[in-house]
Amino acid sequence: MKQHLDLYLxxxxxxIISQFQYRVAHLFWLLAMMVxxxxxxxxxxxxxxxxxxxxxxxxxxxxxxxYITWTLVRQMNIALTPYAFExxxxxxxxxxxxxxxxxxxxxxxxxxxSLKVVTIVLWLPIAGxxxxxxxxxxxxxxxxxxxxxxxxxxxxxxxxxLCLWALGLVTFWVTKVSAVFELYFTIELLLSGRLVxxxxxxxxxxxxxxxxxxxWTFGFPIDVAVGTLTGPQVAWGLAMxxxxxxxxxxxxxxxxxxxxxxxxxxxA
Amino acid sequence: xxxxxxxxxxxxxSVISEFQYRVNFFVQLFQSALALGTGLVAMSLxxxxxxxxxxxxxxxxxxxxxxxxxxxxxxxxxxxxxxxxLIEDIQEGTLDFALTxxxxxxxIISVREFRIWQLIDLVLGSVVLGYAISQLSTxxxxxxxxxxxxxxxxxxxxxxxxxxxxxxxxxxxIRADNFLEIFDSLYQAGRWPVSIYPGWLKHxxxxxxxxxFAVTLPAETLARQLNGQNLLFALGLTVLLLVVSRLxxxxxxxxxxxxxx
Numbered sequence: 001m002k003q004h005l006d007l008y009l010x011x012x013x014x015x016i017i018s019q020f021q022y023r024v025a026h027l028f029w030l031l032a033m034m035v036x037x038x039x040x041x042x043x044x045x046x047x048x049x050x051x052x053x054x055x056x057x058x059x060x061x062x063x064x065x066x067y068i069t070w071t072l073v074r075q076m077n078i079a080l081t082p083y084a085f086e087x088x089x090x091x092x093x094x095x096x097x098x099x100x101x102x103x104x105x106x107x108x109x110x111x112x113x114s115l116k117v118v119t120i121v122l123w124l125p126i127a128g129x130x131x132x133x134x135x136x137x138x139x140x141x142x143x144x145x146x147x148x149x150x151x152x153x154x155x156x157x158x159x160x161x162l163c164l165w166a167l168g169l170v171t172f173w174v175t176k177v178s179a180v181f182e183l184y185f186t187i188e189l190l191l192s193g194r195l196v197x198x199x200x201x202x203x204x205x206x207x208x209x210x211x212x213x214x215x216w217t218f219g220f221p222i223d224v225a226v227g228t229l230t231g232p233q234v235a236w237g238l239a240m241x242x243x244x245x246x247x248x249x250x251x252x253x254x255x256x257x258x259x260x261x262x263x264x265x266x267x268a
Numbered sequence: 269x270x271x272x273x274x275x276x277x278x279x280x281x282s283v284i285s286e287f288q289y290r291v292n293f294f295v296q297l298f299q300s301a302l303a304l305g306t307g308l309v310a311m312s313l314x315x316x317x318x319x320x321x322x323x324x325x326x327x328x329x330x331x332x333x334x335x336x337x338x339x340x341x342x343x344x345x346x347x348x349x350x351x352x353x354l355i356e357d358i359q360e361g362t363l364d365f366a367l368t369x370x371x372x373x374x375x376i377i378s379v380r381e382f383r384i385w386q387l388i389d390l391v392l393g394s395v396v397l398g399y400a401i402s403q404l405s406t407x408x409x410x411x412x413x414x415x416x417x418x419x420x421x422x423x424x425x426x427x428x429x430x431x432x433x434x435x436x437x438x439x440x441x442i443r444a445d446n447f448l449e450i451f452d453s454l455y456q457a458g459r460w461p462v463s464i465y466p467g468w469l470k471h472x473x474x475x476x477x478x479x480x481f482a483v484t485l486p487a488e489t490l491a492r493q494l495n496g497q498n499l500l501f502a503l504g505l506t507v508l509l510l511v512v513s514r515l516x517x518x519x520x521x522x523x524x525x526x527x528x529x
Contacts, residue, residue, distance in 0.1 A: 033453065039456065039460065186306060195313075
């Protein structure tokens, strides 16, 4: 345990320093990523205003709160895409990583955590600007909303990270995987609350997404921050995150040894 | 005439080499279908709550979406691959090979690559557009069809000019690919008519990256009414952008030192 902690601290430190060298590139990238939520926000804000101020319980102000929090959750959610495995396997880079005495997942995890530190610093002024332009309305009902949001945000990242890492393992067996991943990300876009808050979706879609991991990694932390959830609902969401972490982690632990054997069998 | 033949030869070579990878056709078809499906879901969600979006009816918005897919397909077939290759060549110093050829360098770097499988979007977009028009009450004359074609052409030329200027930035800033990231995401905003956006975004989408002219204006020409004044304005702006980008390209070239030099 202590050994892992030391590893994370060291990796985080060096990675943050090296990421800050590319701050201008990060800033451009971050700005580019703001267009998507702004488009959604304008469309739904316009509809809310034209429908007498309210769509499925959302006003222009709560939509603004939703999509501004969206920008933070989206950044926190960034994890290793399963496409990276294609690269690692085809170019044989995994060989180096397997030589280390520690599971390669820890190196990925600490890299993406360091990325968060850099992007939050750059995100703050952009969020301020969005706040000023769109005037969001948050509902603040209880003190636990803030710690719950932080917990949900972290839980969302870890859950998504584990799910995508587990999905990436498909690459060890199938070579043309991009179609599978493409489909996964499209479903995620629709069912996670990224395209629209799930409250906007028809009831049957909400019923399905209850049982899938997507909404717990994206829409749920946003809803906690905006203040549309009650205490028990928040607890339920955090529990669902834990369940999906266990499922994805379990698959990882089970499949990884076979995947590695498969890799050495392919050669490289 | 020489340039037309040059264009034809490059096109043929690209088509031949793309036909080696026929699986990519299906990969592209799958991707385009997913993107279209997502767009349709978003639109049906919007219209399950409202009858019109800032004055735009559903068939009109479908027409915008169709044009958005068509123009996006054109960009990904011709403009994007050529400009990516230009940036790569500038970064690696291999632009020398294009500059030393006995033809105008700008003409060569603009037509070297064609991604023909991306033309699937042209087909899908046309289907969406055709369906949207059939839902509209207005009848289409040959004049509006002609105006539509002209508007798409002008919009494409404007996007080409702006993209060329951004790529030429690579002569100074080696990592010019980051600008292009922004272009890509701003283009997504063109899926909806630019008039719905707040002023600052609308002006960016009109005058900085002319997506308003490339997508909204052609769609308006077909789905609403022909606005001769706007079309003339687009013509003027296209000529201006072509001239400015040409000058900027020549200016940038003077800063290119090459790899071997």
